[in-house]
Amino acid sequence: MDNGLPPLEFTDCVVDSPFFRENLHIHEKELERTSQQIKRLIKDVKDLLNAAKSLSVAQRKLSRSLENFSFAGIGTTQTDDERVIQESLKEFGSLIAKIEDVRDKIVSFSCTLSYISLM
Numbered sequence: 395m396d397n398g399l400p401p402l403e404f405t406d407c408v409v410d411s412p413f414f415r416e417n418l419h420i421h422e423k424e425l426e427r428t429s430q431q432i433k434r435l436i437k438d439v440k441d442l443l444n445a446a447k448s449l450s451v452a453q454r455k456l457s458r459s460l461e462n463f464s465f466a467g468i469g470t471t472q473t474d475d476e477r478v479i480q481e482s483l484k485e486f487g488s489l490i491a492k493i494e495d496v497r498d499k500i501v502s503f504s505c506t507l508s509y510i511s512l513m
Contacts, residue, residue, distance in 0.1 A: 399424055439508050446501045453494050460487030 406414035463483045465476040
């Protein structure tokens with residue numbers, strides 16, 4: 395377990411001792427490490443939001459394909475099974491579209507929130 399950073403004392407600063415300089419260097423290294431972690435987190439959040447947007451586009455494409463699915467019937471009528479399958483796929487596509495509407499709101503809110511919190 396890490397004991398944390400050594401304290402930086404003002405009196406040591408005034409004296410400018412080697413001990414103070416060593417502690418200051420330790421603090422600077424920790425600040426740099428923390429800065430790199432924050433940058434990595436910001437990049438990961440941006441990547442995640444972009445992936446969510448790409449997923450939504452793909453889901454909407456699937457939704458439209460399901461909603462527009464139709465059998466080329468033999469003759470002028472469809473069988474009961476064909477009608478059931480077609481309606482089921484249409485309903486499934488509609489449900490996916492509704493889910494994507496909510497996902498878009500969540501991603502939009504997340505983008506807004508992440509940009510506001512980073513300013």
